Every structure is written in C-alpha cells, then in structure tokens.
Amino acid sequence: MDILSIAGVIVGVGAILLGIMLDGGDVNSLLNIPALIIVFGGTFGATFLQFPQATFVRSMKMFSWVLLPKEMDLSAQIDKVIFWSHLARKEGLLGLENAIPDEKDPFIKKGLQLLADGNDSAAIRDILDMDIDSKESMGLQAAGLYEAMGGYAPTIGILGAVMGLIHVMQNLTNPELLGQGIATAFVATIYGVGSANLFFLPVANKLKAHVLALTQAREMLVEGIISIAEGENPRNIKLKLGGYLYDSYKN
Known part of the structure; x- marks a missing residue:
C-alpha cells in the first residue's frame, strides 16, 4: 500500500x-450536479476520442499501481541473478532450463530461455531491450491518458463557467435563477482546476515513475543475464548490479 x-x-x-x-x-x-456532469462528462468524452480502447483499458488497470505499486525488490532480483550464475557455472547454460518453471515474470522466463538456448550476448540484449522499450512505451502511453485528462479538465471547467454565465445573462430579470447559474459557473471551474491538479496530473506522474522504475529493474536483469552469457564471475556480477540499488552509495 x-x-x-x-x-x-x-x-x-x-x-x-x-x-x-x-x-x-x-x-x-x-456540490453542484450540473457542473459535475459538464466537467467530468466532457473530460472523459474528450479522452475517449483521443485514445484507442487498448490504451484506455490499460490505463484503467494501471491505476491500481497508485495505491498498490508493483513490488520490485532489487536485492532479491540480484540474488536470483547470482543463483543463476552459479547454476550456469555448475551445470552449464542448459541447466538454467530447470529454473524457468519457477519464475512467474514472462520477461524473466524469456531471458532465461534465451540463455538456455545458447544465444550470444548481443542477440539476447537486442531481444530483451526491444521488449523493455515496448513495455515502457505502452506504460507511458497509459500514464499519458491521465495527463491528458489533467489538461482537458480545466478547459472544460472554463467551458462550464461560460455556460453558467450565459444562463445568468438569460435570467437577469428572474433573480431566483441567478444563484444557480452563478454557482454552476464558479463550481465548474473549481472542479476542472481541482481535479486536474489534485488528481489527474499527480496520478499521471506517479504512474510514469512506476513505469520508469520497472524499466530500470528490467534493465538490471538484462545486465545480469548478459553477464552470465559472457561467463563473468558471480562476485563481479553482484558488484556490477549493486549499482542499481537505491542505497548502494549510503555511508
């Protein structure tokens, strides 16, 4: 959490x-229902028009990361890489096939399979880097949906304000209706600016941070897998990957 x-x-x-x-x-x-409908209905409508269905669905699924971010224990991942390194030295690269069924992450499974199949380090890096770039791009696009909503909401809020003022101008001779129009005008602006700066934009930036952190974790795994493919010493691999740890330079 x-x-x-x-x-x-x-x-x-x-x-x-x-x-x-x-x-x-x-x-x-x-609390103003007309303003609520104008701002959020208009914001979601513009978002539906801008983004394809696949990106919209992905962004809705990713929203859970805001409260329940994906756990990325880099120390545990490094320990796994060192285990694979010792296993490869003991049983050869083909022995890594025994470790594949124990992994749930498709990315790790792919990397181990590439190792077990005896591919050279350049080929492994090309394949895994392409996977990382693709996943990062899709993740950033999904996060960008909330950023777009943060851009639309204030503008739609201003539109709601103008509509409210039009309603006021049309009822200048009827004081009983003036209050409702003025309320809608100002509350719509509050909804638009408030939702953008207190929700949509912060959510977009937090999701981007999680996407980039996940990318960094995968890049670390790639370095470890490449090091195994090149036959590096497990101790050197651990020292190399230690640079990815957030606290590796703390005194």
Missing part, C-alpha cells in the same frame, strides 16, 4: 475544505 498516495489525497482535498470552513464558507456549496 502506497501511504503517500492516500496521504496526498487526504491532505490536498482536506486542506481546501478546511480553508473553506475556516473562511466561513459552506462546503455544501461545492
């Missing part, structure tokens, strides 16, 4: 609501 994500939502939204109450405002004044 990503505690910072939960804390971010609570602190961000809570600070705004608390500020309104301390200023003597009424929180209920922010």
Whole structure:
C-alpha cells in the first residue's frame, strides 16, 4: 500500500475544505450536479476520442499501481541473478532450463530461455531491450491518458463557467435563477482546476515513475543475464548490479 498516495489525497482535498470552513464558507456549496456532469462528462468524452480502447483499458488497470505499486525488490532480483550464475557455472547454460518453471515474470522466463538456448550476448540484449522499450512505451502511453485528462479538465471547467454565465445573462430579470447559474459557473471551474491538479496530473506522474522504475529493474536483469552469457564471475556480477540499488552509495 502506497501511504503517500492516500496521504496526498487526504491532505490536498482536506486542506481546501478546511480553508473553506475556516473562511466561513459552506462546503455544501461545492456540490453542484450540473457542473459535475459538464466537467467530468466532457473530460472523459474528450479522452475517449483521443485514445484507442487498448490504451484506455490499460490505463484503467494501471491505476491500481497508485495505491498498490508493483513490488520490485532489487536485492532479491540480484540474488536470483547470482543463483543463476552459479547454476550456469555448475551445470552449464542448459541447466538454467530447470529454473524457468519457477519464475512467474514472462520477461524473466524469456531471458532465461534465451540463455538456455545458447544465444550470444548481443542477440539476447537486442531481444530483451526491444521488449523493455515496448513495455515502457505502452506504460507511458497509459500514464499519458491521465495527463491528458489533467489538461482537458480545466478547459472544460472554463467551458462550464461560460455556460453558467450565459444562463445568468438569460435570467437577469428572474433573480431566483441567478444563484444557480452563478454557482454552476464558479463550481465548474473549481472542479476542472481541482481535479486536474489534485488528481489527474499527480496520478499521471506517479504512474510514469512506476513505469520508469520497472524499466530500470528490467534493465538490471538484462545486465545480469548478459553477464552470465559472457561467463563473468558471480562476485563481479553482484558488484556490477549493486549499482542499481537505491542505497548502494549510503555511508
């Protein structure tokens, strides 16, 4: 569970609501159904038009990473690589086939299979790097969907504000309807700007960070697999891959 994500939502939204109450405002004044429909309906509609279905579905699935990010224990991955290295030295590269069924990650399975098949290091790197680039590109595209929503929401909010003001101008002779139009105008702007800066854009950036971290973890595995293919000493492999650890340079 990503505690910072939960804390971010609570602190961000809570600070705004608390500020309104301390200023003597009424929180209920922010509840406006027409403004809600205009801003979020328009934002999702524009997003549906921009992105293909596959990217939209992938981005919805990736949203869970905000609260439940993929676990990437780099130390454990390094230990695996060292184990494979010792296994390859003891039983030869073909012996790595016995380790393939124990792995759940398709990327690791592919790397071990390439090793067991006796491919040279250049071929292994080309194949795995292509896999990494493809996965990274798809992940960043999915994260970009939330970034796009963060761009559309404020603009749609302004559109909602203009529509509310038009409603006000049409009812200048009817004071009872003026309040509703003014409320929709201002609340729509709050919904647009608030959702973009408190939700859509932060979610996009957090997902991008997770995608890049996953890419780095896979790049580390590639270096380990290539080192095994080139017959490097397990101790040297461990020292090389240690550079990927976040705390490797701490005193």
